[in-house]
Amino acid sequence: MPSRNHLDKIGQKKKKKWTEKAMEKALIEVKSGRCTVRQAAKEFGVPKSSLGDRVSGRVTPGSRSGPAQLITSADEQLLVEFSLYMSKHGFPLTKQQVVSFASSIYKRQHRRVAFSKLGQTWWLNFRKRQEKNISIQPADSIVRGRTVCVRKEAVDQFFCLLSSVIEAHRLRDKPYQIYNCHELGFQLGRKRVNLPKSTSLGCKPVAGSRDHVSVLVCFSAAGEDIPPFIVYSKAYPGGVCYKTEGPLNALYGWSDSGCINSDLFKKWFLKHFLVWAPKERPLVLIFDGHKSPVNLEVVESARKEDIVLLCLPPYCSHILQPLDAGLFAELKQRFASLTDDTSAPNTHFAVSKKEFSSVFKKTYQLSKEEEGIRTVKEGFSKCGIYPLNRFAINGSNLMPSHSISSITEAKPSV
Structure with a gap:
């Protein structure tokens, strides 16, 4: 099972140093006949092989690199909104619940698949993609636990x-x-x-x-x-x-x-x-x-x-x-x-x-x-x-007050 640090190292090694905007400009120059693939790649700082794939049509311009996304970006955004809504209304989701809801979305898209492909790798990548929108906080044992008061x-x-x-x-x-x-x-x-x-x-x-x-x-x-x-x-x-x-x-x-x-x-x-x-x-x-x-x-x-x-x-x-x-x-x-x-x-x-x-x-x-x-x-x-x-x-049914970290509305916990 891959760790968060391992995925971070992979991401650092494979992080691309060019932008889609630069690739679009290079593609325009090649298709207009003003530059060859080699010249455009050197001028705009994009990989020659990647530019060549787009010129030949093997790769669609604007497509993301890497393996296919298990659930679409729109559905992932829906999952984030769902998590935020639940947190704001007293239902902070656990990791297992988020993965379960994501799996139900995946199965809805792939009805013929008998099992879910979403696991630890998907979860870690999801956290990394959505770190600006959600935060992960440990559950308070007193809140989650079964207490007399x-x-x-x-x-x-x-x-x-x-x-x-x-x-x-x-x-x-x-x-x-x-x-x-x-x-x-x-x-x-x-x-x-x-x-x-x-x-x-x-x-x-x-x-x-x-x-x-x-x-x-x-x-x-x-x-x-x-x-x-x-x-x-x-x-x-x-x-x-x-x-x-x-x-x-x-x-x-x-x-x-x-x-x-x-x-x-x-x-x-x-x-x-x-x-x-x-x-x-x-x-x-x-x-x-x-x-x-x-x-x-x-x-x-x-x-x-x-x-x-x-x-x-x-x-x-x-x-x-x-x-x-x-x-x-x-x-x-x-x-x-x-x-x-x-x-x-x-x-x-x-x-x-x-x-x-x-x-x-x-x-x-x-x-x-x-x-x-x-x-x-x-x-x-x-x-x-x-x-x-x-x-x-x-008040006799309540435990004494003590400080706890509150959940902010901007980044509700999961």
Whole structure:
């Protein structure tokens, strides 16, 4: 695997000492008949062989030397703009994510190629070409790591970003244009299980005998919802009852783990959120994008549709996620009450994948009731999202301040 120093040395050895402008002038002189190839090469300081290739037509004038570029300059510029956008909205990309997005662009251009050719060499050359546009900074272990308390600087940076977005788009009095989406998980056992009184889940998983189902829930600060997205593990349940008996206008999908991934989030955003979201623009969509990174198509579509994507700081869901702060606890309690076994205290009936959608439909009905709508609004208020209030966050949940290097807007980190 080539190092950065090795590529720098190669670049120094092969760096050309002539300009395309000089080559164009030499080519004009030769084609006009005023000079021979040798004379023009000597006069304008360009290689005779390179000039001869252009005169004979073997090389197209203005073409770049070296191996063919894996992704076009226009697509590379799109990747840079994407990286800058993500960094400014709370999603600083890692090296692996940049290479992954670049690979998806490459595969889009070469659909018949089964694997990506982009690797360490491409990454190092990309960094060198774009060193004026992006900067590479080591991830802060406290920000990236899993901590008991959230660091104050991370919360302050998020509220600074949120405040600037709300002010710039004049959304201070428009709660119906500020949305939060989050994933709610359920473990479905195949047997009846005893649940301790302190549990918040409807069903406790039985070891080796459970299915995981996730529901992507999305609400505005005004209490208006986007129909839920239900994701099953491994495969859909048999039959069509899981759709016909589920929540109205719900979307369905599946993944190996039963959790939302990048492809499913793209499906939800492009084919569901954009369909059911209000036509007023702009919209703000707040979510935890670190577990399920958004992809290039989602960001392109969001910018085209005038939707601002805002990412919460890592591991801040318990204090900054409006749905976590209110509605989810109510939904879990309602789900548990619907599966109560009245003949045995503290015992719940297991729910199968086939039965889940019908049970969740009754659970989700809570969000349509006055109590549920009030709970959603209270969640946004508790987190200081709407009304915008930085001091709504309890300071006891935050780590003490200490200096960190901030990310500049001119050269966001990757």
